[in-house]
Amino acid sequence: MQYIRMTDFFKYEIKPFVLGAFLSRVMETTDKHGNKYFYAYTSFHSSKAVFKDDFDIKGYAEALAAKLDKLSGHYNWSVHSASDGGAQLRYYVLNDRSMPKTMFYKSLFAKTVSAEWALDDGINEAKKDFIRGFMELRGSIDTSRPLIAQDYFYDGRHELKKALILTDTMSVPIRYANFNARNLQPQFVSGENKRNAQFRMNLPYYAREIGFVNDYKAMIFRNAHGYRVDRVDGKGITYFDADLPRGDDNDMTFVRYLNFFTNNIYAKRLTPQAVKTLRAQLGFSDGDGNDDRATHNATLRSLFYDVSEDKCAICGATETFTNRATGRQHFEVHHVISFCNDATTDNIANLVKLCPTCHALLKKDRASKSDQTRAILKILHEHEEIFDYASSYLQIDDINDLAEKIQSMLG
Numbered sequence: 001m002q003y004i005r006m007t008d009f010f011k012y013e014i015k016p017f018v019l020g021a022f023l024s025r026v027m028e029t030t031d032k033h034g035n036k037y038f039y040a041y042t043s044f045h046s047s048k049a050v051f052k053d054d055f056d057i058k059g060y061a062e063a064l065a066a067k068l069d070k071l072s073g074h075y076n077w078s079v080h081s082a083s084d085g086g087a088q089l090r091y092y093v094l095n096d097r098s099m100p101k102t103m104f105y106k107s108l109f110a111k112t113v114s115a116e117w118a119l120d121d122g123i124n125e126a127k128k129d130f131i132r133g134f135m136e137l138r139g140s141i142d143t144s145r146p147l148i149a150q151d152y153f154y155d156g157r158h159e160l161k162k163a164l165i166l167t168d169t170m171s172v173p174i175r176y177a178n179f180n181a182r183n184l185q186p187q188f189v190s191g192e193n194k195r196n197a198q199f200r201m202n203l204p205y206y207a208r209e210i211g212f213v214n215d216y217k218a219m220i221f222r223n224a225h226g227y228r229v230d231r232v233d234g235k236g237i238t239y240f241d242a243d244l245p246r247g248d249d250n251d252m253t254f255v256r257y258l259n260f261f262t263n264n265i266y267a268k269r270l271t272p273q274a275v276k277t278l279r280a281q282l283g284f285s286d287g288d289g290n291d292d293r294a295t296h297n298a299t300l301r302s303l304f305y306d307v308s309e310d311k312c313a314i315c316g317a318t319e320t321f322t323n324r325a326t327g328r329q330h331f332e333v334h335h336v337i338s339f340c341n342d343a344t345t346d347n348i349a350n351l352v353k354l355c356p357t358c359h360a361l362l363k364k365d366r367a368s369k370s371d372q373t374r375a376i377l378k379i380l381h382e383h384e385e386i387f388d389y390a391s392s393y394l395q396i397d398d399i400n401d402l403a404e405k406i407q408s409m410l411g
């Protein structure tokens, strides 16, 4: 087994790429002699976006290991085949200091935020290496939407907000970062499907500004999204000529979601009692027949106000008038999928804030079908968490079909 001893690992400079890989996720394993290791990993699997004969995944794994070794400053990446015909590469650190995993993580975190290269105001090549390690190794390329996404694992409270290191320290503009708290979805709360939360980054941003380490992931991106390769640099990083989406750096949704997640979801996810408490907080019915709908809605609305920006999700207005009761700008809460007495749509991921005009537009038969559908499309395009919720709730992947369906359900 190829590895580096922890004593040596900490003796020398740890490259930004390796820091990013481990801060994204630390894995643990023990060999047959009882030696303990931490490892970072990357894996990739065949994608429908790349014709099988066009890319030799197994053959490429060794070349990728060599590239990752250069970025890491050690010859330490080893190839492991994955069960589904893909490849997995690992970077092992032998835990010869018997260091607890939490301490290992915290040490790397401290090294990262205090590193000289991390103190620059702007983005630099070292920060890009960190982002590649953090984002791409475990990230998958969404072939239908412009996102690179990874499951968001955490081993304790100290890791919950780790994605903020990308926006706070690595200078990723906040408009390109995105958090999908899938734990809020009804399938999660009902226990049918315990999918992890996901951290995501805008894919055209990644392709243009950060660049792909893995040639296979670059090819998936090229085929699925139709952008041209701009250049490949001396380290073998592929950059694309991709259009950067406009966005709003005052949109704090990402930060608010992480805060909401930390304060309300984490540590409440483990026990049935905790899930029950969470359901109550979110205004879910537990089916005991004593629910007061008005109270439910009020609870949910006030919660939603705490975690969402005062901004119309359709026209973008941030000013309406000052509501005397709250002292804040007046906005109205709208259920994207109409409420229709179905308690499962009474979910925080189904809510948006609208100005009074836009809210009126979405009342049944108040405006033309095309105006309403266009407004709904705007919401879905600009709010990933809403799209995710609605798409999974209605089982419709295509965004245009989804908007039409939601329009037909307006109440």
Ligand SMILES: [Zn+2]
Binding pocket: 312, 313, 314, 315, 316, 317, 354, 355, 356, 357, 358, 359
């Ligand atoms: Zn509006």
